[in-house]
Amino acid sequence: MLAPARTLSGADGLKHLSVATPDQPLELDSGRTLDHVEIAYETWGTLNADKSNVVVVCHALTMDQFAASPNPVTNRPAWWPNVIGPGKAIDTDRFFVICSNILGGCMGSTGPSSRRPDGTHWGTDFPVITIADMVRAQIALLDKLGIQDVFLAIGGSIGGMQVLEWTIQARNRVFAAIPIAVAPRQSAQNIGFYEVGRQAIMADPNWRSGRYLDEGTRPDRGLAVARMAAHITYVSEASLKQKFDRRLQDRQSKTFGFDADFQIESYLRHQGQVFVDRFDANSYLYITRAMDYFDLATEHEGVLANAFRGLDTRFCVFSFSSDWHYTPEEARDLVRALNAAGCETSYVTIETDKGHDAFLLDEPEYEAALFGFIDDAAQARGLPKAQETPKANS
Amino acid sequence: MKSGPGSHGIRRADHVAIAQFINKGELVLDVGCGDGQLMELLQSERGARTRGLEVEQAGVNRCVAKGLAVVQGNADADLPVYPDDAYDVAILSKTIQELARPKFVLDELSRIARRVIVSFRNYGHWRVRTTLMTTGRIPSLGQDTGWWSDGARRPCTARDMAELAAKAGLQIAAATAVNGKPVTGKSLTRLNWTAEDLVFVLERKKP
Incomplete structure (x- = not known):
């Protein structure tokens, strides 16, 4: 069989x-x-x-x-x-x-x-x-x-x-x-969110017009940003508030920089990083496009x-x-x-x-x-x- | 109230009264089906096929967990999408007096189903009338907690219901007091005096 x-x-x-x-x-x-x-x-x-x-x-x-x-x-x-x-x-x-x-x-x-x-x-x-x-x-x-x-x-x-x-x-x-x-x-809202993700992937210089596999590069940063943006839509404000609210990540005060001060930032960065290890950036483009077309x-x-x-x-x-x-x-x-x-x-x-x-x-x-x-x-x-x-x- | 084979715990008397009007194989829509007791009764004892509409999500979830086909929705809003003649029977079991738009719902059900069965509390009962006459107040019947409470019932009588049915293009094919024997429409006056709870079987008027 x-x-x-x-x-x-x-x-x-x-x-x-x-x-x-x-x-x-x-x-x-x-x-x-x-x-x-x-x-x-x-x-x-x-x-x-x-x-x-x-x-x-x-x-x-x-x-x-x-x-x-x-x-x-x-x-x-x-x-x-x-x-x-x-x-x-x-x-x-x-x-x-x-x-x-x-x-x-x-x-x-x-x-x-x-x-x-x-x-x-x-x-x-x-x-x-x-x-x-x-x-x-x-x-x-x-x-x-x-x-x-x-x-x-x-x-x-x-x-x-x-x-x-x-x-x-x-x-x-x-x-x-x-x-x-x-x-x-x-929905238009979802098409919008996934377009943000696609643009992040395509803006990554390592994307190489989609030929990154042949050229030996990986648009990891773009794909990670795409995942971060989408991930926010998969959870709710209530659950984010309960899980992180405005709590700081491993620090007592704000750093006045662009490091991940907040737990939510650290969490999303982690979600993006682990995603790129298991997913292909072009697949992300194609599958989200298929969703956009669904009506x-x-x-x-x-x-x-x-x-x-x-x-x-x-x-x-x-x-x-x-x-x-x-x-x-x-x-x-x-x-x-x-x-x-x-x-x-x-x-x-x-x-x-x-x-x-x-x-x-x-x-x-x-x-x-x-x-x-x-x-x-x-x-x-x-x-x-x-x-x-x-x-x-x- | 007796509990026969295949029944699930205690059966509501008006459910038993409704069930006698359902035939084997008929497709039944229970509007305001609660946690599905009537649907289970109609499936197991009358061999009907049932669908339910219920506004309270908790009831819907319990129904689906029991394998009943139930949709969360509002009878006052959701019925227009149902096609004509989709059902053999639509049932409003102790529901019609709690609706925001009873006339609208009955109009819709008369379009969706060939028969409509309504069970309701009859405020024409002699005890209600004498209480109103002697105390000057609408008596609280059953679970009613006051005319001002949320979702309070619409107090209507057998005659009032007959009037609504006529306005919806329906006629009373059978009527029975819960725990009573079915009678024809001609005994409505008597039923209106003597029955605390009523079941009407309504059919479209012949053109």
């Missing part, structure tokens, strides 16, 4: 990742075509006999396919261990879970850091891609793995955009969908409900009260459209001061709602229900 681990022809240094190569070239929204696309992916659990227990997990901007096990390249732990695992809401004892690195990413899937046939890196010659293109690549991956139907598509943030695209592209092949902390369109209503005669009309998929939309990156009000727009389209829809808002990143954190009410929705959907799909007592920790 699984493609053998092997050395990638594309991104260097990513050995022993599972990679599939779909048979067909990928036709992109831009009109361009990508030949010989590689999709790196991870799986957990066992595919059942009638292939009805497939869960597709879609990752967010800076995540990767290592949702439920440690990343051997970056040595970072699994990013969703509280949700995926034995006895968890996405129960690997019952479901076959697939998470793939998005097209344009930098953890083994084809992207701007991959090599072209002539051996040079794509850089900014890589075609601009969309969320729909990412999902096309994921559908091609499942086709390659011989899987037709998806029991559940789930993901947060840009992963939530992919979930929505999954239900539209793989029409009625997705039984249940959980878009989390996402909007049906990228489901525009693609459906200006009526969002048209995107979902006639779908048999059952939806459960999640939002977080203090998320200002993708607000509960935007989630409500999505829910209204799903209702208008006649889809079976649930909508949960979790009260939290942790902002957008709350979708990755432990929130008992969030996990309980995920568990209940998924378990009920499993029963409706004819899959085994959870054990009477969920395992506390595994």
